Amino acid sequence: MRSTLLSLSLLSLLGLSAGQPRHQHQHLHRHRANRAPIAKREKITVTDSKYSTTTEVPEVVVYVDQNNNPIRTTTETVVYVPASVEMYEASTPTTPTTEISPLSTKAAPVVESEPSSYQAASPTTQQTSSSQHVSSADSYPTSSKSASSSAASPSSSSGALHGVAYSPYKGNGECKTADEVDADFALIAKDYGVIRLYGVDCDQVATAYAAAKKYGNKLFLGIFDINSIEDGVSTMATGVQNDWDIVDTVSVGNELVNDGGATVDQSISALSQTRSLLRSAGYEGPVVIVDTFVAILAHPELCDESDYCAVNVHPFFDPNTGPDGAGSFVTSTISNIRSKLSDSSKRIVVTETGWPWQGEANGEAVPGMDQQSTALSSIKKAYASNASNLILFTAFNDMWKKAEAATFMAEQYWGMGGQYSPCDEEDGLVA
Structure with a gap:
């Protein structure tokens, strides 16, 4: 599958919600449910002169508004019709026909035979199978665009392992102590090479550093604010x-452009400032902006300016992707992102992906222990030869978060294998 961008002109459709954390924490594990009221269509027909015959392709479709702000993702069947065929069949179309136009900040042409709220921006034209996507994602070397890019690969001791996201917050909202962080690392350290943090509050850098030194992990640190x-x-x-x-790695922000917390220019400026300060402090490794794949497809410059491309990809929020399709969803999305980068050989790391084990169904995306196992197996298989470019979400259930219908009541339950932090079990916060 590839990813197609469609724009909508009605801002009233921008009815998105994100999981809300406890207010005292700077860091949010934000998940976009992308639940705008857009009806799934059986097929989308696109006129494209690059095709010589009519071709149907299942694609990840990204809906955006007229300002290219992401609204929703789903999987649709896209029918590519050669221009010559479209001329003769236009009088009796079976599906709406979309004219291709470059993605820009200006309103794109209106989709023919559709309500005026639908507009089209350019889909990519790269077409490969799921297995080719995996090969593509695995075969590109680390970019040499910047001096720090060569430092992007984890150490040899952790390069064969996936990473995992981690939060230093107890279920009651308090900060975990050094002993509690150590107890968490004791459970996860051997299975993951890199542990991803998001901020610097709760003394998390110091406590995670002590644990990582003890258990032999690398840290992916973050400047959230x-x-x-x-x-x-x-x-x-x-x-x-x-x-x-x-x-x-050090990240700057997390999904800020996607969530409207910062503009593209503000994110890039923050990246530059952070990199400069880190260099002065003696850190020479990669510094990156992390955002959702929807934001990066619309603004690939977020990756172009980073030392490698860091992107969150959550197949659960596509209602047409089941657990067994999670790996294909991730790799096809990464392939599409690569086609938009100024340097197609640049390293791309999936900095969040996973599947909830509890919550409400989102179409074919159904939570559950078996479903999580299937989804994680699918994702891991897709990255079997490229494990260091994958960070799973998340190490433990995040009971400090708020369950909301907008995120399918699943926001707390993304822990690997349904695992709770020992301190939450001791505090009786296990559901």
């Missing part, structure tokens, strides 16, 4: 005791 970059870098340097060899 881009309004406090200088303080964040200082806290980070102190937390790792200037032992930067343990740091695999």
